[in-house]
Amino acid sequence: MDDAILNELRKFVAPEFIFGLDARQLAGRYARKLGGQKVLLMSDPGVAQAGWTEEIGRQLEAEGLQVIPFLGVSPNPRDTEVMAGAELFRYAGCDLIVAVGGGSVMDCAKGVGIVAANGGSILEFEGVDQVPAPMVPLICIPTTGGTSADVSQFAIITDTQERVKIAIISKAVVPDVALIDPRTLLTMDPYLTACTGMDAMVHAIEAFVSNASSPITDVHALEAIRLVSTHLRASAEAPQDLELRTKIMLASLQAGLAFSNASLGCVHAMAHSLGGFKDLAHGECNALLLPHVMDYNFSVAPERFRRIGEAMGCELKGLNDRECRARLLTQVMDLRRDCGIDQGLEARGVHSSDLFRLASKAIHDPCNATNPRPPSQADLKAIFEEAM
Numbered sequence: 096m097d098d099a100i101l102n103e104l105r106k107f108v109a110p111e112f113i114f115g116l117d118a119r120q121l122a123g124r125y126a127r128k129l130g131g132q133k134v135l136l137m138s139d140p141g142v143a144q145a146g147w148t149e150e151i152g153r154q155l156e157a158e159g160l161q162v163i164p165f166l167g168v169s170p171n172p173r174d175t176e177v178m179a180g181a182e183l184f185r186y187a188g189c190d191l192i193v194a195v196g197g198g199s200v201m202d203c204a205k206g207v208g209i210v211a212a213n214g215g216s217i218l219e220f221e222g223v224d225q226v227p228a229p230m231v232p233l234i235c236i237p238t239t240g241g242t243s244a245d246v247s248q249f250a251i252i253t254d255t256q257e258r259v260k261i262a263i264i265s266k267a268v269v270p271d272v273a274l275i276d277p278r279t280l281l282t283m284d285p286y287l288t289a290c291t292g293m294d295a296m297v298h299a300i301e302a303f304v305s306n307a308s309s310p311i312t313d314v315h316a317l318e319a320i321r322l323v324s325t326h327l328r329a330s331a332e333a334p335q336d337l338e339l340r341t342k343i344m345l346a347s348l349q350a351g352l353a354f355s356n357a358s359l360g361c362v363h364a365m366a367h368s369l370g371g372f373k374d375l376a377h378g379e380c381n382a383l384l385l386p387h388v389m390d391y392n393f394s395v396a397p398e399r400f401r402r403i404g405e406a407m408g409c410e411l412k413g414l415n416d417r418e419c420r421a422r423l424l425t426q427v428m429d430l431r432r433d434c435g436i437d438q439g440l441e442a443r444g445v446h447s448s449d450l451f452r453l454a455s456k457a458i459h460d461p462c463n464a465t466n467p468r469p470p471s472q473a474d475l476k477a478i479f480e481e482a483m
């Protein structure tokens with residue numbers, strides 16, 4: 096087939112997912128259906144303390160499965176944790192992974208699944224389509240509303256030697272089943288709600304302006320932008336409102352379906368470099384960088400950004416491109432500030448002397464490949480400067 100035709104074709108990959116209240120309670124049934132007998136139950140201390148991990152563990156045992164817990168996943172999961180998890184998986188003779196947690200837990204679980212199936216070090220699988228054998232069966236139960244690792248073809252792991260996050264992008268890391276239960280969001284605090292919600296917003300915006308977008312990813316991206324814009328502030332203010340939590344979980348799912356298939360852009364490339372270097376929360380990095388990357392990209396896709404503005408509820412009729420850009424950036428910065436994500440990189444311990452390093456790592460991230468404006472290292476450094 097002609098390369099020009101091939102470049103225009105788009106595939107859409109998604110796992111089997113169940114969305115709805117109490118979907119998490121299907122974990123045992125699905126684990127058995129996937130042929131599991133001994134489950135590596137992965138989670139982190141915060142989620143375990145909230146009670147979700149133990150509840151799922153009990154449920155798996157009630158279905159006759161043996162459970163081996165691995166609760167040592169840190170925020171920004173490390174290569175060393177992946178290797179420790181894979182070692183435990185092999186040593187204990189597990190045959191299935193159940194991940195209960197946010198993006199960190201699910202990404203770490205994907206890493207364990209890759210190494211358990213392929214051997215080697217997790218860092219060998221960096222890049223696009225570098226995972227030869229499918230990972231071991233994985234069920235994901237997300238407990239945050241934004242990362243969408245439960246439906247995505249992405250796994251992000253921190254290379255502890257280089258202090259940078261690597262991106263593994265492959266159909267092989269799509270979970271077998273995602274049980275997406277808005278009730279798990281009830282235990283998120285307001286700042287985590289804001290950071291993960293802004294992560295979903297960035298997924299949707301980057302997917303919509305990506306040069307690999309398609310009509311199918313566009314539908315999900317625009318709806319996610321609308322949902323986050325409409326409901327994130329209220330959800331952060333009223334953590335116990337299950338209806339609002341459901342809207343945000345739906346936004347996360349739709350943004351995940353969009354970005355998993357259309358890929359991302361410079362916000363994520365830069366956030367991976369920044370988060371790996373400073374150990375900052377992923378969604379927080381994204382929120383801090385988003386308006387500056389939008390400003391950088393606007394001129395190459397003004398019509399796309401206009402549609403993003405409309406989905407955010409901006410009144411843009413009669414505005415020229417320059418006015419539209421200004422209105423849109425104000426809208427994003429207002430949302431970020433209203434949710435409690437204030438100030439810039441400097442307030443988070445980034446020095447101007449760090450920016451060369453941050454840009455030199457970010458330029459190698461595979462997410463740049465689908466940014467609508469191909470960046471140079473100098474461009475990325477300038478954007479980091481803007482975000483200080």
Ligand SMILES: [Fe+2]
Binds near residue numbers: 242294298363377381
């Ligand atoms: Fe993200």
